[in-house]
Amino acid sequence: MQNNIGLQTAYWNGTTPELDIYKIIDLTKKANMDTIELKAGDFVPLTTEERRELKSYIKDAGLSVTVNGTGLRPERDVSSSDKESHEAGIRHLCTMLDLCVEMDAKLFSGIPYGLWNTRPDGEDIAGIKKVRTANAVKGLTEAAKHAEEAGVTMCLEIVNRFEQYTANTAEEGIAVCEAIGSEYCKLLLDTFHMNIEEDYIPDAIRTAHEKGYLGYLHIGESNRKIPAGGRKTNIDWEAIAETIKEIGFEGPLVMEPFVLNTSASAKSVSLWRAIKPADDIDGLVADAAAGVKYLKSL
Secondary structure, three states: OOOOOOHHHHHHHOOOOOOOOHHHHHHHHHHOOOEEEEEHHHOOOEEEEEEEHHHHHHHOOOOEEEEEOOOOOOOOOOOOOOHHHHHHHHHHHHHHHHHHOOOOOOOEEEOOOOOOOOOOOOOOOOHHHHHHHHHHHHHHHHHHHHHHHHHOEEEEEOOOEEEEOOOOOHHHHHHHHHEHOOOOEEEEEEHHHHHOOOOOOHHHHHHHHHOOEEEEEEEOOOOOOOOOOOOOOOOHHHHHHHHHHHOOOOEEOOOOEOOOOOOOOOOOOOOOOOOOOOOOOHHHHHHHHHHHHHHOOO
16 A cells, blocks of 8 residues: 555553653654644644654654544533533634644544544434534534634544443444535545444545545554554455555554553553553664555555
């Protein structure tokens, strides 16, 4: 595959010693990546000047940028029926889109349609889902207008049933995008989540692309390891690669591995064992580089 291959910065969180963002950029480049995916915490807390310096460092490393992580909370949630929370959620997404412009990121993803790691707050699940989805569509329609002004595509990450309930499949995500009706609102499909929810991953990718809503892809094994070839796994990478080439999809393929149970996000992503030792930074680089080599070979 000739697509840009990327790596999310969260891959490095929890190492011993802990790495700062500049060291993470260096290691990402050392692993032969084309793209670095920033989390909100990497740049949102910084000053404008600090973000300018960070953007310059990334550019000098020859890396393009995507951003993942919308940062919605109960007090700022576009899916909420509470007027203050709903409107605060819209304002927050617009702020994030502006910060993406500062970082020269053209793709902004995450769960902008609601809260992550949540369940319906009542027994009428279908009714709650309908109301929450309608609220989200209303809020995202406004945010998408700002996305168009900013020149940043907002990608709805479609996650599995254990993490969210608004949209768990490409089909559900497409329906949300169609209701919003903006070319600046697309989908981020993730092989980890699709492995749980879709009947056949290549078909989900193909359908989203044919409908015009495939923004980009998160790439990872069913256990969130980096795909590297040379071993049997649950995901048919050759079929996925063939589909990507057949449909002519040119967006980035960003790896989002979670392998360190020492990271701050380990509990949130239900990582209860150490897949890699936290002090083997050279090994982390080697695994990431092997992932790039394998994906490029397909």
